[in-house]
Amino acid sequence: MVKYKRILLKLSGESLMGNQGYGIDETRLNEYAEQIAELVKLGVQTGIVIGGGNIFRGLSGTGKGFDRVKGDQMGMLATVINSLALSSALKNQNIQARVFTAIRMEPVGEYYSKEKAIEALQKGEVAIISAGTGNPYFTTDTASALRAVETEAEIMLKGTRVDGVYSADPEKDPDAQKFDKISFAEVYTRNLRIMDLTATTLCQENNLPVLVFNMDQKGNLKKVLTGENIGTIVY
Numbered sequence: 753m754v755k756y757k758r759i760l761l762k763l764s765g766e767s768l769m770g771n772q773g774y775g776i777d778e779t780r781l782n783e784y785a786e787q788i789a790e791l792v793k794l795g796v797q798t799g800i801v802i803g804g805g806n807i808f809r810g811l812s813g814t815g816k817g818f819d820r821v822k823g824d825q826m827g828m829l830a831t832v833i834n835s836l837a838l839s840s841a842l843k844n845q846n847i848q849a850r851v852f853t854a855i856r857m858e859p860v861g862e863y864y865s866k867e868k869a870i871e872a873l874q875k876g877e878v879a880i881i882s883a884g885t886g887n888p889y890f891t892t893d894t895a896s897a898l899r900a901v902e903t904e905a906e907i908m909l910k911g912t913r914v915d916g917v918y919s920a921d922p923e924k925d926p927d928a929q930k931f932d933k934i935s936f937a938e939v940y941t942r943n944l945r946i947m948d949l950t951a952t953t954l955c956q957e958n959n960l961p962v963l964v965f966n967m968d969q970k971g972n973l974k975k976v977l978t979g980e981n982i983g984t985i986v987y
């Protein structure tokens with residue numbers, strides 16, 4: 753018995769590089785694909801948005817003299833690369849996946865529409881929705897929130913490399929305390945940056961709960977779906 757019928761899974765691009773420092777680590781990619789395949793076999797309708805931080809982020813480009821809009825477009829293309837890699841890894845697990853792109857670029861992927869993505873989900877195909885929102889100055893957290901709301905997902909699962917939301921960034925503050933649950937209002941008042949503010953607002957305004965959990969630990973995705981108490985729920 754699974755807890756959710758339709759989900760939107762946000763994967764971190766940065767996690768996809770494993771210990772390499774750049775690009776895609778095949779071991780990590782295949783581990784993600786195995787975890788997702790388990791879910792699909794349980795009948796969970798699965799939409800996915802992947803970040804691009806393992807390849808390029810627009811903001812870091814501006815520091816090197818890139819035009820911000822061009823840099824963001826490069827970042828969005830990075831998410832397409834990650835999405836293609838994931839679709840290929842899922843195919844190796846005998847899972848049907850369709851890559852949608854927010855920027856038109858057939859035959860690399862199908863141009864995204866809510867209807868096409870929902871149709872894929874209803875057929876039991878994984879809908880990997882890439883190229884962010886298609887617009888600069890956003891992030892893939894915001895794209896995830898947007899696609900979750902559009903595709904009527906019950907929850908956004910933010911699979912990341914920390915095991916939940918903390919009172920401060922746990923990668924910087926060893927004394928940070930983990931929350932089991934936290935309201936969106938408290939995320940604002942405590943200025944917690946597990947997602948950017950645009951994404952947080954979109955989730956809050958549309959009553960979309962977010963579960964933050966460690967995706968790099970094998971088996972965690974299934975635990976989330978079978979109702980085990982891991983991660984932090986933001987409501």
Ligand SMILES: Nc1ncnc2c1ncn2[C@@H]1O[C@H](COP(=O)(O)OP(=O)(O)OP(=O)(O)O)[C@@H](O)[C@H]1O
Nearest residue numbers: 764765766803805912917918920921923944945946
């Ligand atoms: N209060 C907090 N609680 C937990 N994590 C936090 C907090 N504040 C900042 N973080 C950071 O947020 C990161 C998770 O964000 P995310 O998974 O989106 O990573 P990313 O590097 O932005 O990936 P992407 O490549 O998708 O952009 C964690 O690695 C953690 O360091």
Ligand SMILES: O=c1ccn([C@@H]2O[C@H](COP(=O)(O)O)[C@@H](O)[C@H]2O)c(=O)[nH]1
Nearest residue numbers: 803804810824827828884885890891892
């Ligand atoms: O809607 C969007 C989403 C993303 N971008 C750009 O892509 C990179 C990679 O995404 P991350 O969320 O940081 O992993 C991001 O830094 C932006 O430059 C975008 O412009 N619009």
